[in-house]
Amino acid sequence: MYNWAKALLVSLLIYSSLVQASPYPDAWQDIGRPATADELEAWDIDVRPDFTGLPEGAGSVAQGEGLWLDKCASCHGDFGDSNEVFSPIVLGNITPEDIASGRVAALTDSAVVRTTLMKVATLSTIWDYINRAMPWNAPKSLQTDEVYALTAYLLNLGYIVDDDFVLSNDNIHAVQAMMPNRYGMTTDHGLWSAAGRPDVVGSSCISDCNADTTITSFLPDYAMNAHGNLRDQMRDYGPYPGIQTAPEANVISAPVSTSTAPDALLLANGCSGCHQQAGPLLGPSFDDIMAKYQNQDATDYLRTKIKNGGSGVWGTMAMPPMPHVGEEALLAISQWLVAGR
Amino acid sequence: MTDSNPEPRGQLQAAPESFIPADLVSAISAKGINAERRGLIKGAFASALATMAGVTTAAGGDPNIVTLPEWSTTLGKSVATHPYGQPSRYESNIIRRQSPGLTQTDQASVAFTPLQSLFGMMTPSGLHFERHHQGWVDIDPRRHRFMINGLVKTPTVFTLEDILRLPSVSRMHFLECGANTALEWGNSAVPTVQYTHGMLSGSEWTGVPLSLLLERVGIDLSKAKVILAEGADGSSMTRTINIANALDDCLVAYGQNGEMLRPEQGYPLRLVVPGVQGVSWVKWLRRIEVGDAPYATKDESSHYVDLMPDGLQRQYTAIQEAKSVITSPSGGQRLKNSGYYCITGLAWSGRGSVKKVEVSVDGGRNWREAQIQGPVLQKMTTRFTLDWVWRGEPALLQSRVTDSTGYVQPQRAALLEVRGARSIYHNNAIQTWRVNRAGEVDNVQLG
Numbered sequence: 001m002y003n004w005a006k007a008l009l010v011s012l013l014i015y016s017s018l019v020q021a022s023p024y025p026d027a028w029q030d031i032g033r034p035a036t037a038d039e040l041e042a043w044d045i046d047v048r049p050d051f052t053g054l055p056e057g058a059g060s061v062a063q064g065e066g067l068w069l070d071k072c073a074s075c076h077g078d079f080g081d082s083n084e085v086f087s088p089i090v091l092g093n094i095t096p097e098d099i100a101s102g103r104v105a106a107l108t109d110s111a112v113v114r115t116t117l118m119k120v121a122t123l124s125t126i127w128d129y130i131n132r133a134m135p136w137n138a139p140k141s142l143q144t145d146e147v148y149a150l151t152a153y154l155l156n157l158g159y160i161v162d163d164d165f166v167l168s169n170d171n172i173h174a175v176q177a178m179m180p181n182r183y184g185m186t187t188d189h190g191l192w193s194a195a196g197r198p199d200v201v202g203s204s205c206i207s208d209c210n211a212d213t214t215i216t217s218f219l220p221d222y223a224m225n226a227h228g229n230l231r232d233q234m235r236d237y238g239p240y241p242g243i244q245t246a247p248e249a250n251v252i253s254a255p256v257s258t259s260t261a262p263d264a265l266l267l268a269n270g271c272s273g274c275h276q277q278a279g280p281l282l283g284p285s286f287d288d289i290m291a292k293y294q295n296q297d298a299t300d301y302l303r304t305k306i307k308n309g310g311s312g313v314w315g316t317m318a319m320p321p322m323p324h325v326g327e328e329a330l331l332a333i334s335q336w337l338v339a340g341r
Numbered sequence: 342m343t344d345s346n347p348e349p350r351g352q353l354q355a356a357p358e359s360f361i362p363a364d365l366v367s368a369i370s371a372k373g374i375n376a377e378r379r380g381l382i383k384g385a386f387a388s389a390l391a392t393m394a395g396v397t398t399a400a401g402g403d404p405n406i407v408t409l410p411e412w413s414t415t416l417g418k419s420v421a422t423h424p425y426g427q428p429s430r431y432e433s434n435i436i437r438r439q440s441p442g443l444t445q446t447d448q449a450s451v452a453f454t455p456l457q458s459l460f461g462m463m464t465p466s467g468l469h470f471e472r473h474h475q476g477w478v479d480i481d482p483r484r485h486r487f488m489i490n491g492l493v494k495t496p497t498v499f500t501l502e503d504i505l506r507l508p509s510v511s512r513m514h515f516l517e518c519g520a521n522t523a524l525e526w527g528n529s530a531v532p533t534v535q536y537t538h539g540m541l542s543g544s545e546w547t548g549v550p551l552s553l554l555l556e557r558v559g560i561d562l563s564k565a566k567v568i569l570a571e572g573a574d575g576s577s578m579t580r581t582i583n584i585a586n587a588l589d590d591c592l593v594a595y596g597q598n599g600e601m602l603r604p605e606q607g608y609p610l611r612l613v614v615p616g617v618q619g620v621s622w623v624k625w626l627r628r629i630e631v632g633d634a635p636y637a638t639k640d641e642s643s644h645y646v647d648l649m650p651d652g653l654q655r656q657y658t659a660i661q662e663a664k665s666v667i668t669s670p671s672g673g674q675r676l677k678n679s680g681y682y683c684i685t686g687l688a689w690s691g692r693g694s695v696k697k698v699e700v701s702v703d704g705g706r707n708w709r710e711a712q713i714q715g716p717v718l719q720k721m722t723t724r725f726t727l728d729w730v731w732r733g734e735p736a737l738l739q740s741r742v743t744d745s746t747g748y749v750q751p752q753r754a755a756l757l758e759v760r761g762a763r764s765i766y767h768n769n770a771i772q773t774w775r776v777n778r779a780g781e782v783d784n785v786q787l788g
């Protein structure tokens with residue numbers, strides 16, 4: 001797969017030339033100190049495909065379901081099927097035949113949304129990732145048994161294990177043997193090392209080349225402004241000014257507002273990912289929220305709503321809790337919404 | 342190549358940007374822009390240009406010369422008005438931008454570098470693209486620790502002070518996200534080079550060679566096959582890296598372009614893996630584990646795997662193959678009039694250095710060799726230029742790089758034939774910019 005021996009030789013040559021040039025070749029060798037056992041335990045959390053590094057523990061599908069609804073469903077949906085905050089983890093599209101063969105057939109179907117369970121070949125990946133990075137806004141807060149339970153629940157959503165299953169370090173190897181896409185990865189490609197062999201190489205023809213210059217794709221007029229007015233995205237003097245793609249009205253007439261949008265807060269706290277000023281995005285527009293709560297005594301209500309999330313006010317789409325938003329920002333955003341435009 | 346016709350003169354007058362009549366402005370305000378009104382705007386520009394030329398002549402000189410501007414007749418600002426310097430206020434368009442709708446959250450997202458407005462081979466640190474997986478953090482350097490464990494004689498902890506005391510090197514390398522140009526596999530999806538190629542940067546990185554650190558902790562070379570790099574942020578992102586890369590030119594870096602790393606770039610420590618996709622340049626680096634088998638982490642199993650038409654996913658794809666793009670003129674820009682233009686762009690290769698860049702203005706039928714601006718460095722962005730005279734006719738601009746291994750950047754169709762349109766990562770196809778008769782440039786794909 002790679003030739004590290006050669007690279008090592010080269011690097012040792014570079015290294016030895018470095019140290020020979022110095023009158024103190026090993027003087028830096030005492031910098032740094034041995035890691036303690038507790039330090040290694042705290043940080044060495046990775047779990048490999050052969051489950052090296054996996055701590056002992058167990059968790060049931062039922063426990064996982066409860067945890068899921070509490071800590072995960074607001075972003076991923078009750079059944080891991082939501083595409084609103086993150087790409088879906090489970091959406092069906094995995095068949096008993098896939099589990100038997102170890103290859104998910106639907107990956108060849110361009111109409112099918114690729115989910116985590118369709119793609120991932122190794123169960124360790126899911127366990128390790130939940131353990132190190134989830135929940136989204138409180139990473140590394142789960143207990144070991146909770147990670148087992150959540151992993152069991154996801155496997156159950158994919159019909160890989162039954163409703164009464166308890167996943168543990170004892171049976172996890174057996175579950176790996178049922179992962180639907182366990183044979184779906186290949187390392188037969190040239191991109192692992194610099195010495196790898198390219199799969200596609202271009203032509204070096206210089207003149208009268210056989211090039212098909214038919215235009216097969218371009219941005220239609222209506223899409224030219226989808227990234228904002230291109231005129232404002234180029235240096236506005238010099239040989240290459242940007243094309244005016246927005247109606248001039250947007251540029252000339254400033255929006256009439258009674259308060260200025262706290263754009264920096266909205267961006268920094270992740271509000272702008274789901275909400276924009278006008279028109280629904282994933283969540284309702286700020287204009288709609290303002291219209292609903294304008295001049296009401298709703299500042300405290302909105303502060304709580306932003307902090308804790310919820311659903312049902314603007315439809316079934318859930319808003320995730322936003323515990324990372326500081327009190328000052330909560331107040332500023334809520335007051336701005338209530339002040340209206 | 343020389344043109345036999347006399348060269349048209351380039352534009353010498355100031356741009357008449359503010360000459361749109363009021364009635365046209367209100368018509369556009371009320372009804373939006375369409376082909377007719379766009380034509381009227383162009384007409385307004387043309388007549389304004391003529392008027393301006395006349396005014397300039399009549400006044401006996403450019404008013405910016407004959408009437409001294411205020412900056413020539415007033416006292417300037419104090420030193421250290423901005424203790425950390427800032428760009429001119431006239432450069433406020435030159436910023437990182439997100440692609441609307443690309444990601445559902447702003448923490449696992451991308452902000453693209455405005456390549457269309459940058460010069461040379463280096464990227465200003467403040468405009469370096471951002472790609473985070475769980476938001477960015479600003480780590481207290483006094484509390485940051487870096488650990489090496491696994492197949493080593495002594496698992497070792499380093500403070501930042503330790504790292505800063507060790508022998509260091511500075512090297513220039515490009516950094517490109519494996520998903521750069523990912524939006525363009527299926528069709529032309531985004532309007533400018535900022536969005537098509539803006540997950541690319543060139544920087545000078547300063548740090549300790551990883552090979553030196555691995556030697557320091559007593560790496561077991563008889564067993565080591567990979568390393569795992571891990572971040573200290575909430576995502577604690579992990580990637581497996583080939584031991585050959587690790588022992589070759591990787592750095593545990595703290596410096597970028599002469600200063601400490603920006604927080605968005607991993608302050609105070611990040612791994613530098615020259616030639617390899619950005620996701621492996623783990624930011625906020627807290628740990629390296631030496632191992633004997635790959636780790637199949639989330640970002641090498643669920644993401645950053647390249648789906649092939651047969652349903653197999655290429656795992657542990659890492660190298661960024663040779664690629665180039667014209668940054669000016671490019672999508673969303675407008676040539677003001679016919680005449681001389683200096684086509685310019687960037688080329689780079691994760692397998693070595695840039696040997697040659699060729700440019701076509703007719704969609705790949707004929708190519709001319711571009712001028713390479715030095716220095717040409719290993720695994721570093723390289724600037725190229727090519728003289729061009731635009732005579733007002735439609736054009737299809739392309740660039741094509743050949744690297745030091747002899748590899749030639751492929752046309753998009755050739756890449757699609759092997760990999761299909763759903764592999765997301767490692768799209769290094771030749772980019773086409775179309776210039777229409779009005780001088781407007783847009784992003785197109787050819788058959």
